[in-house]
Amino acid sequence: MGELQVDVEGRTLTISNLDKVLYPRTGTTKGEVLNYYATVSGVLLPHLRDRAVTRIRWPHGVDGNSFFEKNKPAGTPSWVRTASVPTTGSRAQSDRDTLDFPICDDLATLTWLANLAALELHVHQWTVTKAGRPRRPDRLVIDLDPGEPAGLHECAQVALMVREALAERDLECSPVTSGSKGLHLYAALPQGRGGPDSDGTTALAKEVAEELQAAHPALVTAAMTKAKRPGKVFLDWSQNSGSKTTVSPYSLRGRALPTVATPITWDEVEAGAEDPVGLDQFRFEEVLERVRDHGDLFLP
Template sequence: MTAKTVVQLTVPGPDGNRTVRLSNPDKIYFPERGITKREVVEYYLAVAEPMLRVLLDRPTNLKRFPDGVEGEPFFAKRVPKGAPSWVRTATVTFPSGRTAESVAPSEPAVIAWAANLGTLDFHPWPVRRADPDRPDELRIDLDPQPGTGFAEAVEVAAALREVLDEAGLIGWPKTSGGRGVHVSARIRPDWTFIEVRRAVIAIARRLTERIPDRATVAWWKEERGERVFLDYNQAARDRTIASAWSVRGLPRATVSMPATWEDLPSVQPEDFDLRTVPGLLAERGDPHAAMDIAIGGLETALDWYAADERDRGLGELPYPPEYPKMPGEPMRVQPSRARRPSPENTAE
């Protein structure tokens, strides 16, 4: 039996150097491009500074691909066994009421350690470990449906920027690494997950009413058509999206890349991958470097939600199927399967 190769990496950090074990560094993770596990870890060390601004003290789910992108991935929502003592944790509460200790990155070595476990996508919660029940980030996932693509998501994102501005929020866009666009805004941690989700619903409704032929909040796929879906349920507790700078588990090793609003219309997801992003970062810096100081509130968006509910009868929207029934939520029934009243049960 051939002995496994192990490399010891020295990773500087705020509390001194850490030793990170890199096992099987030459294992191929992306066969299409011949990208090795070592390259993945080296990539994450190259982008660790801006990535830590995104992940710092956030409970983070690790999407692990231990056999590379052609293997079966899984989400690690709890701290993996054998984690070094310097890996910080945060206590999170799932919709079921159960709790868990989740990785809360605090230094570059934590990112490298997770990458050695086969982590490609880092999925942070929109909260910090000091207050894990009150988000400090509002996120909107623009998900192109069949018949639409990245270009349509970019167009919808531009309209979303205007609505966020009216709500007193500053949006920061990034490519998803696939066909979509993610837009985030820093907020004060003064609201619950339910309130943040309702703010997202109100913002999304306001947007879809302006461009109904291009954007939708329809939860059921049969109602979306060839439009960009504003996935408001990504704001629900325990729902996460891949962070900025994450390598996606796709054949080209594309990266979820921060962008400026000015640059977004001229980029393509394929422009940003594991091999190109470190050079772009060194050349241009972090497009979202000022995000943490652009903090807004949800007062206006929640006023919109309240007005929609009071004046138009537009309240909650369906939660994902694994969630418990939530207050005010409509029935989770696909429209085409909804029971129609039979003639004998119809009032005269």
């Protein structure tokens, strides 16, 4: 199939190659990817709103090469909202050393990104103002990354420990399967001048990771060195840095299977902690069923 012009919320977009297979193992086409993002947009867009989006694109499908893209690409429609933000984690910088990120606030922008084979949508832990100025982070994230032979079962066990450690700091967290190997845990942060900056959230996440590493050295590591990860769950605290991003809840992943970063319940985490096969990564069809049945499980 060639090009097709479609109207999306009053915007005219040119969609191409709907029959192109982006996930060869399952035969999932670009048209199915576009349909997934359109169908899930009601729960996805609130978690992208006001956030600079880094994309990972697979123009020839997941068996081909991919590339990260931060700046808005050539040919970006004039109606796509963008924000110029510092290239480092510093909030003190002004208009130099900046990148022009797209902001995905609406279905038309989401459809435009999906048409570019931007399968993965990654965002920072902070939002931008209407003028494009970065705010302080509104959430903290800890990425639970298992080193083989550890897997999702061990991640679920450690997630319960992280939940308790954050609760001791008056923070309630929400679990999300990464769509890859592990879990992400998010905790909402108070907003305003009294809230922590990115350095503060990074320090807090690192404190939790090192505390659990000391208490459970056979299962948990806070070390960035990959050689120290086999058989353990690495608590990646660094994604709270102002310049780092994490894949958004409800984003597809560029894996062999079309899996999704999926919000889950703590009951599901507990089941995964008890049973080695009690929890798995979810494919996009399953995520759409979950949203139909349960709505957005990532609500605060």
